[in-house]
Amino acid sequence: MTDTTPADSQDYLRKRAFYDSLLTIYGRKPVLEALEDLSLPVHKLHLADSNRRDKLIERIEALAAERHIEIVYRSRRELSRISKNARQDQGVALDLALPHYGTAEAFLHEPKTNYELLAIDGITNPQNLGMIIRSACAGGMDGILLPRKGCAQIDPLVIKASTGTVFKMRLLRCEKLAPTLSAFKQRGARICGLSSHAPMTLSALEGNAPTIFVLGNETHGVSDAVDELCTHRLRIPMHNGVESLNVAVTAALIAFRERPSHSNPV
Missing domain, CATH: 3.30.1330.30 (Ribosomal protein L30/S12)
Structure with missing residues:
Protein backbone atom coordinates (compact mmCIF):
# COMPACT_ATOMS: atom_id res chain seq x y z
CA MET A 1 0.00 0.00 0.00
CA THR A 2 1.34 3.43 -0.91
CA ASP A 3 2.32 5.66 2.00
CA THR A 4 0.25 8.84 1.78
CA THR A 5 1.28 10.50 5.02
CA PRO A 6 1.25 14.32 4.95
CA ALA A 7 5.05 14.45 5.23
CA ASP A 8 5.35 12.64 1.90
CA SER A 9 2.56 14.37 0.05
CA GLN A 10 3.13 16.91 -2.70
CA ASP A 11 0.75 19.25 -0.91
CA TYR A 12 2.91 19.15 2.22
CA LEU A 13 6.06 19.77 0.20
CA ARG A 14 4.48 22.73 -1.59
CA LYS A 15 3.36 24.24 1.72
CA ARG A 16 6.78 23.72 3.25
CA ALA A 17 8.48 25.36 0.27
CA PHE A 18 6.08 28.30 0.52
CA TYR A 19 6.68 28.91 4.23
CA ASP A 20 10.42 28.51 3.71
CA SER A 21 10.17 31.37 1.21
CA LEU A 98 10.10 35.64 -1.96
CA PRO A 99 10.99 33.01 -4.56
CA HIS A 100 14.72 33.57 -3.90
CA TYR A 101 14.50 33.04 -0.13
CA GLY A 102 14.83 29.40 0.88
CA THR A 103 16.97 26.83 2.66
CA ALA A 104 20.40 25.37 2.11
CA GLU A 105 18.88 21.90 2.44
CA ALA A 106 16.54 22.49 -0.50
CA PHE A 107 19.41 23.88 -2.59
CA LEU A 108 21.48 20.75 -1.91
CA HIS A 109 18.77 18.56 -3.41
CA GLU A 110 18.41 20.55 -6.62
CA PRO A 111 19.87 19.03 -9.80
CA LYS A 112 22.96 21.05 -10.72
CA THR A 113 26.60 20.40 -11.48
CA ASN A 114 28.14 23.76 -10.78
CA TYR A 115 27.53 26.82 -8.61
CA GLU A 116 29.33 29.51 -6.65
CA LEU A 117 28.09 30.61 -3.24
CA LEU A 118 29.20 32.96 -0.50
CA ALA A 119 28.93 31.74 3.09
CA ILE A 120 28.49 34.14 6.01
CA ASP A 121 30.55 33.11 9.05
CA GLY A 122 29.98 35.34 12.07
CA ILE A 123 29.39 38.63 10.23
CA THR A 124 27.37 40.72 12.67
CA ASN A 125 27.30 44.19 11.10
CA PRO A 126 23.99 44.71 9.23
CA GLN A 127 25.52 47.26 6.85
CA ASN A 128 28.26 44.82 5.89
CA LEU A 129 25.74 42.04 5.27
CA GLY A 130 23.62 44.33 3.13
CA MET A 131 26.59 45.41 1.02
CA ILE A 132 27.72 41.78 0.65
CA ILE A 133 24.27 40.88 -0.68
CA ARG A 134 24.40 43.80 -3.10
CA SER A 135 27.84 42.83 -4.43
CA ALA A 136 26.92 39.14 -4.73
CA CYS A 137 23.75 39.99 -6.62
CA ALA A 138 25.48 42.39 -9.01
CA GLY A 139 28.38 39.98 -9.58
CA GLY A 140 26.17 37.03 -10.45
CA MET A 141 26.85 34.73 -7.49
CA ASP A 142 24.38 31.86 -7.24
CA GLY A 143 23.46 32.37 -3.60
CA ILE A 144 24.49 33.20 -0.05
CA LEU A 145 24.50 30.75 2.85
CA LEU A 146 23.08 32.62 5.85
CA PRO A 147 23.06 30.82 9.22
CA ARG A 148 20.44 31.76 11.78
CA LYS A 149 22.96 31.68 14.62
CA GLY A 150 25.94 33.98 15.07
CA CYS A 151 25.27 36.34 12.16
CA ALA A 152 23.28 39.44 11.34
CA GLN A 153 19.81 38.61 10.03
CA ILE A 154 17.68 40.29 7.39
CA ASP A 155 16.27 43.43 8.99
CA PRO A 156 15.53 47.00 7.85
CA LEU A 157 19.21 47.99 8.15
CA VAL A 158 20.30 45.11 5.93
CA ILE A 159 17.54 45.82 3.42
CA LYS A 160 18.57 49.48 3.23
CA ALA A 161 22.28 48.67 2.84
CA SER A 162 21.48 46.16 0.10
CA THR A 163 19.52 48.83 -1.81
CA GLY A 164 16.74 46.33 -2.38
CA THR A 165 18.91 43.55 -3.82
CA VAL A 166 17.99 41.39 -0.82
CA PHE A 167 14.73 40.79 -2.71
CA LYS A 168 16.61 39.57 -5.80
CA MET A 169 19.50 37.56 -4.35
CA ARG A 170 19.07 33.91 -3.48
CA LEU A 171 19.47 33.59 0.30
CA LEU A 172 19.88 30.07 1.66
CA ARG A 173 19.09 29.79 5.36
CA CYS A 174 20.61 27.20 7.68
CA GLU A 175 20.85 26.76 11.44
CA LYS A 176 24.64 26.57 11.77
CA LEU A 177 27.24 27.10 9.09
CA ALA A 178 29.79 24.36 9.85
CA PRO A 179 27.41 21.36 9.56
CA THR A 180 25.92 22.88 6.41
CA LEU A 181 29.32 23.34 4.79
CA SER A 182 30.17 19.77 5.74
CA ALA A 183 27.08 18.56 3.85
CA PHE A 184 28.06 20.58 0.78
CA LYS A 185 31.64 19.29 1.02
CA GLN A 186 30.41 15.69 1.09
CA ARG A 187 28.63 16.40 -2.20
CA GLY A 188 31.79 17.63 -3.86
CA ALA A 189 31.89 21.36 -3.16
CA ARG A 190 35.17 23.18 -2.66
CA ILE A 191 35.21 25.22 0.56
CA CYS A 192 37.46 28.27 0.20
CA GLY A 193 38.57 30.39 3.13
CA LEU A 194 40.20 33.80 2.71
CA SER A 195 43.46 34.41 4.57
CA SER A 196 46.16 37.03 4.15
CA HIS A 197 48.77 34.31 4.76
CA ALA A 198 47.50 31.79 2.20
CA PRO A 199 49.98 30.73 -0.50
CA MET A 200 47.39 30.73 -3.31
CA THR A 201 45.83 33.92 -4.64
CA LEU A 202 42.13 34.27 -5.41
CA SER A 203 42.84 34.64 -9.14
CA ALA A 204 44.82 31.38 -9.17
CA LEU A 205 41.78 29.27 -8.28
CA GLU A 206 41.06 27.18 -11.34
CA GLY A 207 38.43 24.72 -12.46
CA ASN A 208 34.72 24.79 -13.03
CA ALA A 209 33.45 23.11 -9.87
CA PRO A 210 30.91 23.79 -7.11
CA THR A 211 32.62 26.35 -4.88
CA ILE A 212 31.75 28.11 -1.63
CA PHE A 213 33.72 31.16 -0.50
CA VAL A 214 33.60 31.75 3.25
CA LEU A 215 33.49 35.34 4.53
CA GLY A 216 34.61 35.49 8.15
CA ASN A 217 33.86 37.76 11.08
CA GLU A 218 34.89 41.41 10.73
CA THR A 219 37.42 41.10 13.59
CA HIS A 220 38.25 37.43 14.12
CA GLY A 221 37.96 36.06 10.60
CA VAL A 222 36.82 32.54 9.78
CA SER A 223 35.81 30.44 12.79
CA ASP A 224 37.90 27.40 13.76
CA ALA A 225 35.09 24.93 13.02
CA VAL A 226 34.67 26.31 9.51
CA ASP A 227 38.42 26.69 8.89
CA GLU A 228 38.87 22.95 9.46
CA LEU A 229 36.45 22.26 6.61
CA CYS A 230 38.25 24.43 4.06
CA THR A 231 39.70 22.62 1.06
CA HIS A 232 41.39 25.78 -0.23
CA ARG A 233 42.83 28.87 1.43
CA LEU A 234 43.13 31.93 -0.74
CA ARG A 235 44.52 35.42 -0.36
CA ILE A 236 43.90 38.72 -2.10
CA PRO A 237 47.23 40.39 -2.94
CA MET A 238 47.56 43.82 -1.31
CA HIS A 239 50.17 46.55 -1.49
CA ASN A 240 51.59 49.45 0.53
CA GLY A 241 51.39 47.60 3.82
CA VAL A 242 47.61 47.14 3.77
CA GLU A 243 46.80 43.94 5.65
CA SER A 244 43.05 43.55 5.26
CA LEU A 245 39.94 44.76 3.45
CA ASN A 246 36.39 45.37 4.56
CA VAL A 247 34.49 42.08 4.24
CA ALA A 248 32.02 43.63 1.80
CA VAL A 249 34.90 44.70 -0.45
CA THR A 250 36.23 41.15 -0.31
CA ALA A 251 32.82 39.87 -1.36
CA ALA A 252 32.83 42.22 -4.35
CA LEU A 253 36.28 41.06 -5.46
CA ILE A 254 35.13 37.44 -5.30
CA ALA A 255 31.90 38.12 -7.16
CA PHE A 256 33.51 40.13 -9.96
CA ARG A 257 36.68 38.12 -10.49
CA GLU A 258 37.27 36.41 -13.83
CA ARG A 259 36.02 32.83 -13.71
CA PRO A 260 34.79 30.08 -15.99
CA SER A 261 31.19 30.50 -17.08
CA HIS A 262 28.69 28.30 -15.25
CA SER A 263 27.56 25.20 -17.08
CA ASN A 264 24.09 25.45 -15.58
CA PRO A 265 23.55 28.64 -13.55
CA VAL A 266 21.13 28.43 -10.66
Missing part, protein backbone atom coordinates in the same frame (compact mmCIF):
# COMPACT_ATOMS: atom_id res chain seq x y z
CA LEU A 22 8.63 33.80 3.71
CA LEU A 23 10.76 36.71 4.85
CA THR A 24 9.35 38.84 7.66
CA ILE A 25 10.31 42.51 7.74
CA TYR A 26 9.28 45.00 10.40
CA GLY A 27 9.14 48.70 11.15
CA ARG A 28 6.66 51.20 9.76
CA LYS A 29 8.80 52.76 7.03
CA PRO A 30 10.26 49.47 5.66
CA VAL A 31 6.78 47.91 5.63
CA LEU A 32 5.26 50.95 3.92
CA GLU A 33 7.98 50.93 1.25
CA ALA A 34 7.47 47.20 0.65
CA LEU A 35 3.72 47.67 0.24
CA GLU A 36 4.32 50.49 -2.23
CA ASP A 37 6.52 48.22 -4.36
CA LEU A 38 4.00 46.27 -6.42
CA SER A 39 6.72 43.87 -7.62
CA LEU A 40 7.08 42.38 -4.13
CA PRO A 41 4.73 39.45 -3.41
CA VAL A 42 3.22 40.07 0.04
CA HIS A 43 1.63 37.27 2.04
CA LYS A 44 0.32 38.87 5.23
CA LEU A 45 0.39 42.11 7.25
CA HIS A 46 0.62 41.93 11.06
CA LEU A 47 -0.37 44.96 13.15
CA ALA A 48 -0.36 45.44 16.91
CA ASP A 49 -3.90 46.04 18.14
CA SER A 50 -2.50 48.68 20.49
CA ASN A 51 -1.04 50.84 17.69
CA ARG A 52 -1.90 54.52 17.94
CA ARG A 53 -4.00 55.51 14.95
CA ASP A 54 -1.93 57.88 12.83
CA LYS A 55 -1.54 58.68 9.14
CA LEU A 56 1.27 56.17 8.63
CA ILE A 57 -0.70 53.25 10.08
CA GLU A 58 -3.76 54.29 8.09
CA ARG A 59 -1.66 54.44 4.91
CA ILE A 60 -0.24 50.97 5.59
CA GLU A 61 -3.75 49.57 6.13
CA ALA A 62 -5.06 51.27 3.00
CA LEU A 63 -2.26 49.92 0.82
CA ALA A 64 -2.79 46.41 2.17
CA ALA A 65 -6.51 46.66 1.48
CA GLU A 66 -5.89 47.92 -2.06
CA ARG A 67 -3.65 44.93 -2.73
CA HIS A 68 -6.10 42.49 -1.08
CA ILE A 69 -3.51 41.50 1.52
CA GLU A 70 -4.71 39.82 4.69
CA ILE A 71 -4.36 42.03 7.78
CA VAL A 72 -4.08 40.35 11.18
CA TYR A 73 -4.30 42.37 14.40
CA ARG A 74 -2.27 40.91 17.24
CA SER A 75 -1.22 41.65 20.78
CA ARG A 76 2.20 43.22 21.25
CA ARG A 77 3.49 39.92 22.60
CA GLU A 78 2.23 37.96 19.61
CA LEU A 79 3.71 40.49 17.21
CA SER A 80 7.10 40.34 18.91
CA ARG A 81 7.19 36.58 18.30
CA ILE A 82 6.68 37.25 14.59
CA SER A 83 9.10 40.17 14.21
CA LYS A 84 11.63 38.75 16.69
CA ASN A 85 12.51 42.35 17.51
CA ALA A 86 10.01 43.90 19.91
CA ARG A 87 12.17 46.99 20.44
CA GLN A 88 12.22 48.03 16.81
CA ASP A 89 9.15 46.55 15.11
CA GLN A 90 6.99 49.63 15.90
CA GLY A 91 3.91 47.42 16.02
CA VAL A 92 4.16 46.45 12.34
CA ALA A 93 5.43 43.34 10.53
CA LEU A 94 5.01 42.08 6.98
CA ASP A 95 5.49 38.60 5.48
CA LEU A 96 7.00 38.64 2.00
CA ALA A 97 6.78 35.51 -0.14
Whole structure:
Protein backbone atom coordinates (compact mmCIF):
# COMPACT_ATOMS: atom_id res chain seq x y z
CA MET A 1 0.00 0.00 0.00
CA THR A 2 1.34 3.43 -0.91
CA ASP A 3 2.32 5.66 2.00
CA THR A 4 0.25 8.84 1.78
CA THR A 5 1.28 10.50 5.02
CA PRO A 6 1.25 14.32 4.95
CA ALA A 7 5.05 14.45 5.23
CA ASP A 8 5.35 12.64 1.90
CA SER A 9 2.56 14.37 0.05
CA GLN A 10 3.13 16.91 -2.70
CA ASP A 11 0.75 19.25 -0.91
CA TYR A 12 2.91 19.15 2.22
CA LEU A 13 6.06 19.77 0.20
CA ARG A 14 4.48 22.73 -1.59
CA LYS A 15 3.36 24.24 1.72
CA ARG A 16 6.78 23.72 3.25
CA ALA A 17 8.48 25.36 0.27
CA PHE A 18 6.08 28.30 0.52
CA TYR A 19 6.68 28.91 4.23
CA ASP A 20 10.42 28.51 3.71
CA SER A 21 10.17 31.37 1.21
CA LEU A 22 8.63 33.80 3.71
CA LEU A 23 10.76 36.71 4.85
CA THR A 24 9.35 38.84 7.66
CA ILE A 25 10.31 42.51 7.74
CA TYR A 26 9.28 45.00 10.40
CA GLY A 27 9.14 48.70 11.15
CA ARG A 28 6.66 51.20 9.76
CA LYS A 29 8.80 52.76 7.03
CA PRO A 30 10.26 49.47 5.66
CA VAL A 31 6.78 47.91 5.63
CA LEU A 32 5.26 50.95 3.92
CA GLU A 33 7.98 50.93 1.25
CA ALA A 34 7.47 47.20 0.65
CA LEU A 35 3.72 47.67 0.24
CA GLU A 36 4.32 50.49 -2.23
CA ASP A 37 6.52 48.22 -4.36
CA LEU A 38 4.00 46.27 -6.42
CA SER A 39 6.72 43.87 -7.62
CA LEU A 40 7.08 42.38 -4.13
CA PRO A 41 4.73 39.45 -3.41
CA VAL A 42 3.22 40.07 0.04
CA HIS A 43 1.63 37.27 2.04
CA LYS A 44 0.32 38.87 5.23
CA LEU A 45 0.39 42.11 7.25
CA HIS A 46 0.62 41.93 11.06
CA LEU A 47 -0.37 44.96 13.15
CA ALA A 48 -0.36 45.44 16.91
CA ASP A 49 -3.90 46.04 18.14
CA SER A 50 -2.50 48.68 20.49
CA ASN A 51 -1.04 50.84 17.69
CA ARG A 52 -1.90 54.52 17.94
CA ARG A 53 -4.00 55.51 14.95
CA ASP A 54 -1.93 57.88 12.83
CA LYS A 55 -1.54 58.68 9.14
CA LEU A 56 1.27 56.17 8.63
CA ILE A 57 -0.70 53.25 10.08
CA GLU A 58 -3.76 54.29 8.09
CA ARG A 59 -1.66 54.44 4.91
CA ILE A 60 -0.24 50.97 5.59
CA GLU A 61 -3.75 49.57 6.13
CA ALA A 62 -5.06 51.27 3.00
CA LEU A 63 -2.26 49.92 0.82
CA ALA A 64 -2.79 46.41 2.17
CA ALA A 65 -6.51 46.66 1.48
CA GLU A 66 -5.89 47.92 -2.06
CA ARG A 67 -3.65 44.93 -2.73
CA HIS A 68 -6.10 42.49 -1.08
CA ILE A 69 -3.51 41.50 1.52
CA GLU A 70 -4.71 39.82 4.69
CA ILE A 71 -4.36 42.03 7.78
CA VAL A 72 -4.08 40.35 11.18
CA TYR A 73 -4.30 42.37 14.40
CA ARG A 74 -2.27 40.91 17.24
CA SER A 75 -1.22 41.65 20.78
CA ARG A 76 2.20 43.22 21.25
CA ARG A 77 3.49 39.92 22.60
CA GLU A 78 2.23 37.96 19.61
CA LEU A 79 3.71 40.49 17.21
CA SER A 80 7.10 40.34 18.91
CA ARG A 81 7.19 36.58 18.30
CA ILE A 82 6.68 37.25 14.59
CA SER A 83 9.10 40.17 14.21
CA LYS A 84 11.63 38.75 16.69
CA ASN A 85 12.51 42.35 17.51
CA ALA A 86 10.01 43.90 19.91
CA ARG A 87 12.17 46.99 20.44
CA GLN A 88 12.22 48.03 16.81
CA ASP A 89 9.15 46.55 15.11
CA GLN A 90 6.99 49.63 15.90
CA GLY A 91 3.91 47.42 16.02
CA VAL A 92 4.16 46.45 12.34
CA ALA A 93 5.43 43.34 10.53
CA LEU A 94 5.01 42.08 6.98
CA ASP A 95 5.49 38.60 5.48
CA LEU A 96 7.00 38.64 2.00
CA ALA A 97 6.78 35.51 -0.14
CA LEU A 98 10.10 35.64 -1.96
CA PRO A 99 10.99 33.01 -4.56
CA HIS A 100 14.72 33.57 -3.90
CA TYR A 101 14.50 33.04 -0.13
CA GLY A 102 14.83 29.40 0.88
CA THR A 103 16.97 26.83 2.66
CA ALA A 104 20.40 25.37 2.11
CA GLU A 105 18.88 21.90 2.44
CA ALA A 106 16.54 22.49 -0.50
CA PHE A 107 19.41 23.88 -2.59
CA LEU A 108 21.48 20.75 -1.91
CA HIS A 109 18.77 18.56 -3.41
CA GLU A 110 18.41 20.55 -6.62
CA PRO A 111 19.87 19.03 -9.80
CA LYS A 112 22.96 21.05 -10.72
CA THR A 113 26.60 20.40 -11.48
CA ASN A 114 28.14 23.76 -10.78
CA TYR A 115 27.53 26.82 -8.61
CA GLU A 116 29.33 29.51 -6.65
CA LEU A 117 28.09 30.61 -3.24
CA LEU A 118 29.20 32.96 -0.50
CA ALA A 119 28.93 31.74 3.09
CA ILE A 120 28.49 34.14 6.01
CA ASP A 121 30.55 33.11 9.05
CA GLY A 122 29.98 35.34 12.07
CA ILE A 123 29.39 38.63 10.23
CA THR A 124 27.37 40.72 12.67
CA ASN A 125 27.30 44.19 11.10
CA PRO A 126 23.99 44.71 9.23
CA GLN A 127 25.52 47.26 6.85
CA ASN A 128 28.26 44.82 5.89
CA LEU A 129 25.74 42.04 5.27
CA GLY A 130 23.62 44.33 3.13
CA MET A 131 26.59 45.41 1.02
CA ILE A 132 27.72 41.78 0.65
CA ILE A 133 24.27 40.88 -0.68
CA ARG A 134 24.40 43.80 -3.10
CA SER A 135 27.84 42.83 -4.43
CA ALA A 136 26.92 39.14 -4.73
CA CYS A 137 23.75 39.99 -6.62
CA ALA A 138 25.48 42.39 -9.01
CA GLY A 139 28.38 39.98 -9.58
CA GLY A 140 26.17 37.03 -10.45
CA MET A 141 26.85 34.73 -7.49
CA ASP A 142 24.38 31.86 -7.24
CA GLY A 143 23.46 32.37 -3.60
CA ILE A 144 24.49 33.20 -0.05
CA LEU A 145 24.50 30.75 2.85
CA LEU A 146 23.08 32.62 5.85
CA PRO A 147 23.06 30.82 9.22
CA ARG A 148 20.44 31.76 11.78
CA LYS A 149 22.96 31.68 14.62
CA GLY A 150 25.94 33.98 15.07
CA CYS A 151 25.27 36.34 12.16
CA ALA A 152 23.28 39.44 11.34
CA GLN A 153 19.81 38.61 10.03
CA ILE A 154 17.68 40.29 7.39
CA ASP A 155 16.27 43.43 8.99
CA PRO A 156 15.53 47.00 7.85
CA LEU A 157 19.21 47.99 8.15
CA VAL A 158 20.30 45.11 5.93
CA ILE A 159 17.54 45.82 3.42
CA LYS A 160 18.57 49.48 3.23
CA ALA A 161 22.28 48.67 2.84
CA SER A 162 21.48 46.16 0.10
CA THR A 163 19.52 48.83 -1.81
CA GLY A 164 16.74 46.33 -2.38
CA THR A 165 18.91 43.55 -3.82
CA VAL A 166 17.99 41.39 -0.82
CA PHE A 167 14.73 40.79 -2.71
CA LYS A 168 16.61 39.57 -5.80
CA MET A 169 19.50 37.56 -4.35
CA ARG A 170 19.07 33.91 -3.48
CA LEU A 171 19.47 33.59 0.30
CA LEU A 172 19.88 30.07 1.66
CA ARG A 173 19.09 29.79 5.36
CA CYS A 174 20.61 27.20 7.68
CA GLU A 175 20.85 26.76 11.44
CA LYS A 176 24.64 26.57 11.77
CA LEU A 177 27.24 27.10 9.09
CA ALA A 178 29.79 24.36 9.85
CA PRO A 179 27.41 21.36 9.56
CA THR A 180 25.92 22.88 6.41
CA LEU A 181 29.32 23.34 4.79
CA SER A 182 30.17 19.77 5.74
CA ALA A 183 27.08 18.56 3.85
CA PHE A 184 28.06 20.58 0.78
CA LYS A 185 31.64 19.29 1.02
CA GLN A 186 30.41 15.69 1.09
CA ARG A 187 28.63 16.40 -2.20
CA GLY A 188 31.79 17.63 -3.86
CA ALA A 189 31.89 21.36 -3.16
CA ARG A 190 35.17 23.18 -2.66
CA ILE A 191 35.21 25.22 0.56
CA CYS A 192 37.46 28.27 0.20
CA GLY A 193 38.57 30.39 3.13
CA LEU A 194 40.20 33.80 2.71
CA SER A 195 43.46 34.41 4.57
CA SER A 196 46.16 37.03 4.15
CA HIS A 197 48.77 34.31 4.76
CA ALA A 198 47.50 31.79 2.20
CA PRO A 199 49.98 30.73 -0.50
CA MET A 200 47.39 30.73 -3.31
CA THR A 201 45.83 33.92 -4.64
CA LEU A 202 42.13 34.27 -5.41
CA SER A 203 42.84 34.64 -9.14
CA ALA A 204 44.82 31.38 -9.17
CA LEU A 205 41.78 29.27 -8.28
CA GLU A 206 41.06 27.18 -11.34
CA GLY A 207 38.43 24.72 -12.46
CA ASN A 208 34.72 24.79 -13.03
CA ALA A 209 33.45 23.11 -9.87
CA PRO A 210 30.91 23.79 -7.11
CA THR A 211 32.62 26.35 -4.88
CA ILE A 212 31.75 28.11 -1.63
CA PHE A 213 33.72 31.16 -0.50
CA VAL A 214 33.60 31.75 3.25
CA LEU A 215 33.49 35.34 4.53
CA GLY A 216 34.61 35.49 8.15
CA ASN A 217 33.86 37.76 11.08
CA GLU A 218 34.89 41.41 10.73
CA THR A 219 37.42 41.10 13.59
CA HIS A 220 38.25 37.43 14.12
CA GLY A 221 37.96 36.06 10.60
CA VAL A 222 36.82 32.54 9.78
CA SER A 223 35.81 30.44 12.79
CA ASP A 224 37.90 27.40 13.76
CA ALA A 225 35.09 24.93 13.02
CA VAL A 226 34.67 26.31 9.51
CA ASP A 227 38.42 26.69 8.89
CA GLU A 228 38.87 22.95 9.46
CA LEU A 229 36.45 22.26 6.61
CA CYS A 230 38.25 24.43 4.06
CA THR A 231 39.70 22.62 1.06
CA HIS A 232 41.39 25.78 -0.23
CA ARG A 233 42.83 28.87 1.43
CA LEU A 234 43.13 31.93 -0.74
CA ARG A 235 44.52 35.42 -0.36
CA ILE A 236 43.90 38.72 -2.10
CA PRO A 237 47.23 40.39 -2.94
CA MET A 238 47.56 43.82 -1.31
CA HIS A 239 50.17 46.55 -1.49
CA ASN A 240 51.59 49.45 0.53
CA GLY A 241 51.39 47.60 3.82
CA VAL A 242 47.61 47.14 3.77
CA GLU A 243 46.80 43.94 5.65
CA SER A 244 43.05 43.55 5.26
CA LEU A 245 39.94 44.76 3.45
CA ASN A 246 36.39 45.37 4.56
CA VAL A 247 34.49 42.08 4.24
CA ALA A 248 32.02 43.63 1.80
CA VAL A 249 34.90 44.70 -0.45
CA THR A 250 36.23 41.15 -0.31
CA ALA A 251 32.82 39.87 -1.36
CA ALA A 252 32.83 42.22 -4.35
CA LEU A 253 36.28 41.06 -5.46
CA ILE A 254 35.13 37.44 -5.30
CA ALA A 255 31.90 38.12 -7.16
CA PHE A 256 33.51 40.13 -9.96
CA ARG A 257 36.68 38.12 -10.49
CA GLU A 258 37.27 36.41 -13.83
CA ARG A 259 36.02 32.83 -13.71
CA PRO A 260 34.79 30.08 -15.99
CA SER A 261 31.19 30.50 -17.08
CA HIS A 262 28.69 28.30 -15.25
CA SER A 263 27.56 25.20 -17.08
CA ASN A 264 24.09 25.45 -15.58
CA PRO A 265 23.55 28.64 -13.55
CA VAL A 266 21.13 28.43 -10.66
